[in-house]
Amino acid sequence: MTEAATNEPVIKSVQCISPAGLHRMAYKEWGDLSNPKVLVCVHGVTRVADDFDDLARALAGHYRVVCPDVVGRGRSGRLRNPDLYRIPQYVSDMVTLLARVLPDGDGRQVAWFGTSMGGLIGMALASLPGNPIGRLVLNDIGPVLDPAALRRIGDYIGQDVRFATFEEGARFVRDISASFGPHSEAQWEKMARDVLRQDADGSWIRHYDLALAQPFRAATPESVAADEHMLWAAYDAIRCPTLVVRGAQSDLLSHATAQMMTQRGPRARLAEIDGVGHAPTFVQPDQIALAKEFLLEL
Structure with missing residues (x-):
């Protein structure tokens, strides 16, 4: 395998459908x-x-690593109906993506690494009969979601916050991402550049559709309870080897829920990372080593 093949990504896109x-x-x-x-x-x-990017570079010599921008974020398009910014639509899009990257099918399996929402998508997909997921990493996510943490997320994602300079925006990203744990100045800057873009008026804005907040705002105690029931049913249906990673100070995935995940469904292994809340970023060498150990097991 050439160095160019392992170290430089190619950006592609796939056409998906929603109602x-x-x-x-x-x-x-x-x-x-x-x-x-x-x-x-x-x-x-x-x-x-x-x-x-860091995790992909570390694993590209072993895997073909595919990293999507979920619809509504980054380079991807936006949905005409923001009510559809939910897990079922995301799962549908991922099935389309898998059909692209595994065109001949034939029972081939993929490994899945999902952070937070990405873990929920992976959990839902891995619960389906005939799914292709053969190994699953759930990064700081589980079937029980803390309502206060969900409110915190919903409060900030819909705010139309604009910044006069990139530096001002980067400080904002760093402040709202403090729970990610310690990072170098270069790492913080990259995390900010990844999610900020300059608008037509010269201001810096966050690189996603603000309408993502709409499903959060529509949530009720009853809908949250129903979602939890469905998530546990999905988790219990998973049969592939599963690793649950939890930031030891996470306010989204409790220690009790993580422990329960080791006893139900796929009986996941659990790794907790000290000094980190929601969610570990897997840019640090020790976190990358943790992922590699699980994903490269025979």
Whole structure:
């Protein structure tokens, strides 16, 4: 395998469908494009495919690594009906993506690494009969979601916040991402550049559709309870080897829920990372080593 094949990603897109029409989902592809071993990495609710650059570089010699921008984020298109920014639509889009990257099917399996929302998508997909997921990493997510944490996320994602300079925007991203744990100045700057873009008026804005907040705002105690019931049913249906990673200070995935996930469904292994809340970024060498150990097991 050539160095160019492992170290430089290719940006592609695939056309997907929703009840409101067609949209495009962009994705980054790393490694040897002929490699039959595929790893799909899916980001959190306001993040992008670029979050996985370090992890992808570390694994591109072993896997063909595919990192999508979930619809409504980054390079991908937007949905005409924001009510559709929900897990079922995302799962549908990922099935379309998998049909693209595994065109001949034939029972081939993929590994899945999902952070937060990306983990929920992976959990839902891995619960379906005949699904292709053979190994699953759930990064700081589980079937029980803390309502206060959900309100916190919903409060900030719909705000039309604009910044006069990139530096001002980067400070904002760093402040709202403090729970990610310690990072170098260069790492913080990259995380900001990944999710900020300059608008036509010269201001810097966050690189996602603000309408993502609409399903959060529509949530009720009853709908949250129903979602939890469905998520546990999905988790209990998973049969592939599963690793649950939890930030030890996470306010979204409790220690009790993570422990329960080791006893139910796929009986996941659990790894907790000290000094980190929601969610570990997997740009640090020790976190990348944790993922590699699980994903490269025979």
